[in-house]
Amino acid sequence: MIENKKAHKFGMVIDLDKCTGCGACMVSCMAENNVPFKEDESNKKDSITWMRVYRLTNGKSFPETQIAYIPRPCQHCGGIGDHGHSPCVSVCPATATDYGYDTGIVSQIYTRCFGCRYCMGACPYHARYFNWWDPKWPEGMENYLSPNVSPRMRGVVEKCSFCYHRYQLAREQAIVEDREIEEMEYQTACTTACPAGAIVFGDLNNPAHKVHQIVKPDPHPDPLNHKVVGKSRNPKVFRLLERLGTNTKVYYMSDREWVRKAGDNYLKGEWENVKTHHGASSSHG
Amino acid sequence: MSEIENNANDGPGDGAHQCTNNGPKDDKGLGLGVVFFMGAFLICFLSGWLLFPKLLYSKKEQPFNFDHNLHAEETGDCETCHFLREDGTFSGIPGLVACMECHTDEPMGETDDEAVFVEEYVAQGKEVPWLIYAKQPDCVFFSHAAHTGADGMDCKTCHGHIGESSSSRPYEENRITGYSRDIWGKNIWGIKKNSWDRMKMDDCAQCHLDKMGHKGYCFQCHK
Numbered sequence: 001m002i003e004n005k006k007a008h009k010f011g012m013v014i015d016l017d018k019c020t021g022c023g024a025c026m027v028s029c030m031a032e033n034n035v036p037f038k039e040d041e042s043n044k045k046d047s048i049t050w051m052r053v054y055r056l057t058n059g060k061s062f063p064e065t066q067i068a069y070i071p072r073p074c075q076h077c078g079g080i081g082d083h084g085h086s087p088c089v090s091v092c093p094a095t096a097t098d099y100g101y102d103t104g105i106v107s108q109i110y111t112r113c114f115g116c117r118y119c120m121g122a123c124p125y126h127a128r129y130f131n132w133w134d135p136k137w138p139e140g141m142e143n144y145l146s147p148n149v150s151p152r153m154r155g156v157v158e159k160c161s162f163c164y165h166r167y168q169l170a171r172e173q174a175i176v177e178d179r180e181i182e183e184m185e186y187q188t189a190c191t192t193a194c195p196a197g198a199i200v201f202g203d204l205n206n207p208a209h210k211v212h213q214i215v216k217p218d219p220h221p222d223p224l225n226h227k228v229v230g231k232s233r234n235p236k237v238f239r240l241l242e243r244l245g246t247n248t249k250v251y252y253m254s255d256r257e258w259v260r261k262a263g264d265n266y267l268k269g270e271w272e273n274v275k276t277h278h279g280a281s282s283s284h285g
Numbered sequence: 286m287s288e289i290e291n292n293a294n295d296g297p298g299d300g301a302h303q304c305t306n307n308g309p310k311d312d313k314g315l316g317l318g319v320v321f322f323m324g325a326f327l328i329c330f331l332s333g334w335l336l337f338p339k340l341l342y343s344k345k346e347q348p349f350n351f352d353h354n355l356h357a358e359e360t361g362d363c364e365t366c367h368f369l370r371e372d373g374t375f376s377g378i379p380g381l382v383a384c385m386e387c388h389t390d391e392p393m394g395e396t397d398d399e400a401v402f403v404e405e406y407v408a409q410g411k412e413v414p415w416l417i418y419a420k421q422p423d424c425v426f427f428s429h430a431a432h433t434g435a436d437g438m439d440c441k442t443c444h445g446h447i448g449e450s451s452s453s454r455p456y457e458e459n460r461i462t463g464y465s466r467d468i469w470g471k472n473i474w475g476i477k478k479n480s481w482d483r484m485k486m487d488d489c490a491q492c493h494l495d496k497m498g499h500k501g502y503c504f505q506c507h508k
Contacts, residue, residue: 097503098502098503099502100502100503100504100505101502102505103504107502107503107504107507109507110424111424112503148426148508149508150422150423150424150507150508161504164504164508165426165508168426168428168504168508169373169374171373171428172372172373172374172428172431173372173373173430174373175373175431175434175435176369176372176430176434177373178435
């Protein structure tokens with residue numbers, strides 16, 4: 001049986017020093033996942049962007065001004081203690097979203113969703129989007145839609161799935177060849193589209209995967225905050241709002257301290273403790 | 286029972302009866318009411334049982350009759366036409382090219398159906414617009430490789446004895462959802478006798494639960 005002998009934990013690390021904010025990830029994501037758009041996309045509040053690039057500045061005036069771009073897909077939270085109780089999963093009254101313990105990916109089932117949008121309220125990362133309208137494709141564009149991703153209808157929530165259909169297809173091939181899937185067989189659309197190679201995607205549980213080697217996730221809970229699991233032991237790597245214990249699987253990396261600090265809102269003095277604390281690396285080696 | 290009904294049941298103006306309004310008359314009305322109720326119930330019940338499914342599903346015929354039995358005898362198995370591709374995806378219903386590996390411009394048999402096939406599709410190089418009985422909704426991901434390959438399941442388990450049929454049954458489409466009736470199953474009450482009677486999510490989940498000990502996560506079968 002091919003069925004997962006060992007659970008995967010797919011995740012990514014995004015190098016914010018490499019990201020130029022070109023938006024290729026956003027475009028490839030929309031094309032890959034049949035993400036609908038409107039005739040007039042000028043109202044960004046209504047836009048659906050599974051992958052969204054935000055701009056950060058260090059807030060200083062010229063010539064010290066610095067810019068960083070931060071791509072934000074769904075963070076695929078593992079929830080407190082990484083037990084699968086993601087913020088969105090735990091509030092969904094319809095079980096339209098669940099945590100795949102075999103992959104670590106948070107699903108979204110459009111036909112099950114009835115559009116209450118609790119999950120959108122629960123998501124600390126604004127990664128979920130509501131379909132206020134039925135998608136309207138320009139004439140002939142239906143033919144370009146991917147058959148591997150089901151299109152959504154009005155009244156449901158959608159979000160990044162880590163291009164799960166690519167995993168499904170890679171797994172099918174692995175099944176007929178009677179083997180496990182390999183690292184490069186399952187890569188998300190944004191990863192493959194990034195011209196700067198800023199996104200690295202793979203299995204955080206597999207030490208042979210590049211993402212594991214960069215992130216070096218701490219197998220033990222954070223001694224200062226037991227809600228946090230899988231904290232990076234790489235001092236350059238951080239996660240967004242990490243102390244909430246959402247245990248996201250999207251890590252960010254930067255050499256610049258102000259960028260790392262932008263991963264959360266710190267009170268005065270808090271950052272000084274955080275920046276020198278990188279998991280249990282000092283005590284566990 | 287109301288007086289109006291009694292009058293109606295008694296038929297047009299029988300003056301003698303109208304004088305004796307009380308007593309045993311009421312009992313007779315009650316009896317008629319029960320008969321009326323039973324009759325109405327039966328009509329509603331039968332129309333719900335017999336007519337409603339016909340209203341709910343529209344019937345479509347396949348472009349022409351396909352004899353699975355004959356083809357299975359010639360080829361020997363299901364996999365000649367319905368095979369797994371090298372990349373693990375499933376070929377589904379074979380396209381015209383696959384048919385043309387055996388068929389030519391000239392009919393091989395003498396049936397009218399093959400004449401239709403040759404004239405309307407082969408000669409014009411047109412794909413046959415088969416109606417797929419087992420077609421699942423858009424949101425479903427089903428891996429034939431995982432079921433028939435790794436797990437060694439039989440085609441019959443889900444598709445029934447279609448490979449032994451010599452005529453194509455009509456394709457029934459749910460007028461509301463547009464889904465094939467094979468998904469809900471033939472039985473309008475959803476009663477299931479054989480493993481191939483239904484193809485609903487619950488049936489997938491039940492089999493997964495029995496075999497794997499777990500229903501699986503949403504994304505295992507959804508996309």
